[in-house]
Amino acid sequence: MPVNASLEYQLAEQKYREAETPADKLKALQVMYAKAPKHKSAEQLVKWIKETTKKYKDILAKEKQNKKGKSKYSIKKEGAATVVIVGYTNTGKSTLLNELTNAKPLIADYEFTTVRPEIATFDYKGVKIQLIELPAIVDDYFDTVDGPSFLGIVRLSELVIVMSRNETERRKTLKELEYIDDVQHKVIYYNGEKNFADIIWRNLSLVKVFTKMPGKPKAYPPVSLKKGSTVKDLARYVHKDFVKKFKFGRVWGRGAKHGGTKISLNHKLKDDDVVELHMK
Ligand SMILES: Nc1nc2c(ncn2[C@@H]2O[C@H](COP(=O)(O)OP(=O)(O)OP(=O)(O)O)[C@@H](O)[C@H]2O)c(=O)[nH]1
Ligand SMILES: [Mg+2]
Numbered sequence: 001m002p003v004n005a006s007l008e009y010q011l012a013e014q015k016y017r018e019a020e021t022p023a024d025k026l027k028a029l030q031v032m033y034a035k036a037p038k039h040k041s042a043e044q045l046v047k048w049i050k051e052t053t054k055k056y057k058d059i060l061a062k063e064k065q066n067k068k069g070k071s072k073y074s075i076k077k078e079g080a081a082t083v084v085i086v087g088y089t090n091t092g093k094s095t096l097l098n099e100l101t102n103a104k105p106l107i108a109d110y111e112f113t114t115v116r117p118e119i120a121t122f123d124y125k126g127v128k129i130q131l132i133e134l135p136a137i138v139d140d141y142f143d144t145v146d147g148p149s150f151l152g153i154v155r156l157s158e159l160v161i162v163m164s165r166n167e168t169e170r171r172k173t174l175k176e177l178e179y180i181d182d183v184q185h186k187v188i189y190y191n192g193e194k195n196f197a198d199i200i201w202r203n204l205s206l207v208k209v210f211t212k213m214p215g216k217p218k219a220y221p222p223v224s225l226k227k228g229s230t231v232k233d234l235a236r237y238v239h240k241d242f243v244k245k246f247k248f249g250r251v252w253g254r255g256a257k258h259g260g261t262k263i264s265l266n267h268k269l270k271d272d273d274v275v276e277l278h279m280k
Helices: 008-019 021-036 038-071 093-100 145-153 167-177 196-202 231-238
Strands: 080-089 118-124 127-133 159-163 185-187 208-212 222-228 246-251 261-263 275-279
Touching: 008 021, 008 208, 021 185, 080 093, 080 145, 093 127, 093 159, 093 196, 118 196, 159 167, 167 185, 196 208, 208 231, 222 231, 231 246, 231 275
Parallel strands: 080 127, 080 159, 159 185, 208 275
Antiparallel strands: 118 127, 208 222, 246 261, 246 275
C-alpha cells in the first residue's frame, strides 16, 4: 500500500486483488490509475499500474480475437454480393427471406425459430445475390456461444438489412453490430416496402450490364460489376482476350434518346447499359 493513498485507491486495489477475470482486473486498474497518489514516491507504483493495465488489455484483445476467429458456421461467399438479414426474434426475417428467394425457412410465431444461418439466393433481374438470415439478435450477442461466428458472417457481407418492430429494438440491434468495429457496413431497414428488391439493389455498389454481339440480341443474364467499372472491365470479364482484340463498343443506356453511341475501353458503365463489343 503506497503512502498517503486515498480510500478510493485502497478500495480499487482491493478490487484488483479480488478480481477473477481480466475485464474486472482492468476495471479496477483504471480506477487505481485515476486515484493513485501523484507525489514523487508513487512514480514506481504508477509505472506498475500502467504496465499491468497494458498486460490485461493485451489479454482481453487476444480473447476477443480468438472468439472472432471461431467459425462454426463459416460461409462460402457466392454471387455478386452477400446480404445479411439481422434483427431480434419474430421481426419477420424468415418471412422476408421467403418473399425474396426460393428458400423455405421455418416461419412461426414462437421465438427463435431460426437457429442457424439460412442461406439463400436472391435473383435480382438475373443477378445472383447471396441472402442470409441470421439467427435472432439477443442482448450481448457477441457473448453467446455462436454470436461471434454469426457476427463473422455480418462482417463479410456487403449490406446489412436490419429488421425491428420499434425504435428501441432498432437501436439495440445496431449496438450489437458494433462488435464488428473494423469494417463499416451499409445498413438498410425493411418496413414492408413493396419495392424492397430494388432498394437492396440500389444499396449494393454494383451495376448490371448486358453484353451483345453485333447483329445479335442482348445476352441474358447480365454481367454484374462494381460501380465505376469501365468497358475494359466488362471486356476482361467476358473473355480474357477481349481487351486485346477490342476495336470499339456501342452503348445503349437507360433513358438514352439515341442509342448506339460509340465508346472506348475507358467508358464508365451505368446500371442497365447494353454494350455491343466490336472486335478486331
Ligand atoms: N403482423 C405481422 N406479422 C408478421 C410480419 N412478418 C412476419 N410476421 C409473423 O411474425 C412471426 C415471426 O415471423 P418470422 O418471419 O418467423 O420472424 P423471424 O424474425 O424470422 O423470427 P425468428 O427466426 O424466430 O427469430 C410469424 O408468425 C409471422 O407470420 C408482418 O409484417 N406483420
Ligand atoms: Mg426466422
